[in-house]
Amino acid sequence: MTTKNWRSAFAIYLQPAVLSIVLLGFASGLPYVIVFSTLSAWLTEAGIERSVIGFFSWIGMTYSIKVFWSMIVDRLSLPLLHRLLGKRRSWMLLAQLGATLGLLGMSVSDPQTQLEQIALLAIWIAFCSATQDVAIDAYRIEVLSAEYQGAMAAAYVAGYRVSLLIGAAGCLYIAEYTNWSTAYLIMAATMLVGITTILVIKEPDHQISQSAEALENKIERFLGVEQHATFWHRLVAGFSDVVLSPFIEFFHRNGTTGLLILLLIGMYKMSDITLNVMANPFYLDMGFTKVEIAQVTKVFGFVMAISGAATGGVLVARFGVLRPLLLGAVAAALTNLLFAMLAMSKPSLIGLATIVSADNFCAGMATSALIAYLSSLTSTAYTATQYALFSSLMTLPAQMVGGFSGVVVENYGYSLFFIYTTVAGLPAMVLVLLLMRSSLYRENSH
Numbered sequence: 001m002t003t004k005n006w007r008s009a010f011a012i013y014l015q016p017a018v019l020s021i022v023l024l025g026f027a028s029g030l031p032y033v034i035v036f037s038t039l040s041a042w043l044t045e046a047g048i049e050r051s052v053i054g055f056f057s058w059i060g061m062t063y064s065i066k067v068f069w070s071m072i073v074d075r076l077s078l079p080l081l082h083r084l085l086g087k088r089r090s091w092m093l094l095a096q097l098g099a100t101l102g103l104l105g106m107s108v109s110d111p112q113t114q115l116e117q118i119a120l121l122a123i124w125i126a127f128c129s130a131t132q133d134v135a136i137d138a139y140r141i142e143v144l145s146a147e148y149q150g151a152m153a154a155a156y157v158a159g160y161r162v163s164l165l166i167g168a169a170g171c172l173y174i175a176e177y178t179n180w181s182t183a184y185l186i187m188a189a190t191m192l193v194g195i196t197t198i199l200v201i202k203e204p205d206h207q208i209s210q211s212a213e214a215l216e217n218k219i220e221r222f223l224g225v226e227q228h229a230t231f232w233h234r235l236v237a238g239f240s241d242v243v244l245s246p247f248i249e250f251f252h253r254n255g256t257t258g259l260l261i262l263l264l265i266g267m268y269k270m271s272d273i274t275l276n277v278m279a280n281p282f283y284l285d286m287g288f289t290k291v292e293i294a295q296v297t298k299v300f301g302f303v304m305a306i307s308g309a310a311t312g313g314v315l316v317a318r319f320g321v322l323r324p325l326l327l328g329a330v331a332a333a334l335t336n337l338l339f340a341m342l343a344m345s346k347p348s349l350i351g352l353a354t355i356v357s358a359d360n361f362c363a364g365m366a367t368s369a370l371i372a373y374l375s376s377l378t379s380t381a382y383t384a385t386q387y388a389l390f391s392s393l394m395t396l397p398a399q400m401v402g403g404f405s406g407v408v409v410e411n412y413g414y415s416l417f418f419i420y421t422t423v424a425g426l427p428a429m430v431l432v433l434l435l436m437r438s439s440l441y442r443e444n445s446h
Helices: 006-014 016-045 050-064 067-075 081-085 087-107 115-143 146-177 180-190 192-200 210-223 231-254 257-268 270-277 279-285 290-319 322-343 349-376 380-402 405-423 426-437 439-444
Strands: none
Touching: 016 050, 016 087, 016 115, 016 146, 016 180, 016 192, 016 270, 016 279, 016 290, 050 115, 050 270, 050 380, 050 405, 067 115, 067 231, 067 380, 081 087, 087 115, 087 180, 087 192, 115 146, 115 349, 115 380, 146 180, 146 290, 146 349, 180 192, 210 231, 210 380, 231 257, 231 380, 257 349, 257 380, 257 426, 270 279, 270 322, 270 380, 270 405, 270 426, 279 290, 279 405, 290 322, 290 349, 322 349, 322 405, 322 426, 349 380
């Protein structure tokens, strides 16, 4: 669905639920940036080898495999918490508490002598954060209808970017004037923002549609376990309903185009995520101080990222999702060439600010379009599971490739690395064009 004019496109941001999703976006992004981007700066200053820092990025693959336990979040009701908060909020709260404890553990760890402990804690935080993301994504999609998902995506990105500012720039500032342990302790306290939000918001309706029930019954009949006569029958039927049905339903609805969709999702963030692995080490190796990095890349770039996210939400509301998706893919990849130019020139705060501004604006716009697109692909019967599949595919290939970023930098330098990340964005552009030409796109355009 698209709006008829620009005024209606901008008015969607006045919905109360759209405004409230900002805080949930903050809760989602804070643990991620602390164990991914900020941790790389801490390890760099501690003298850890760049190749090892690159391997640490594989911790981010925890977010990429969350689909394997998303069906538990989708169907399992937590004892006591479910009665008090409902399904979505209870899972959010449990995950938030787990991530907070992990950050407290990292605040008393030393990367020079306890690197393995920090790695294990980072994995635990990533697991809790990924679990929270499953519940938040389901909440975001279920709380408002499809026509608002572009705005919901932009609001989510806005909150997410605020968490990047707090978790990255805030951490850098605190570490500069105190130490990293104090910075991580304060970040653990900041998690109270998410916990408070979860306690205040209302639980959305979550019901399995008749069509989904019919599909589950059909699959059970095909497997010969529809009678639930034995324990084995009930076990297979449960596995079918929770694990098989969400994936079968997706391909039943999209046909062979579903393969093209999944391939696009897997390639779309390749350029952006691969670059981000080495962003902080690059800034530090260029000679910029932590305060300069915080001021330019986090504070100043933050404004452009929010602007890009809002622009993406409006473009989705005005033109639908695929055209903004293509624009975001092209822009996000091309801005990586600006980093290659910076790597070949003398360090300049003005140059850094210009390039980071362009990169953040394009990344925000692309992310809003992508989140809106992924949200539109889900069935209300399997919101958490299907979105977890999409978001896992969105990051897993890029995380695997990104793990070798440090090796590329050490062997070929930053300039060729940034050119390499630009080339990595080309497949996404081609796939969006193919999807726009498909019969599915033509049908949805009318």
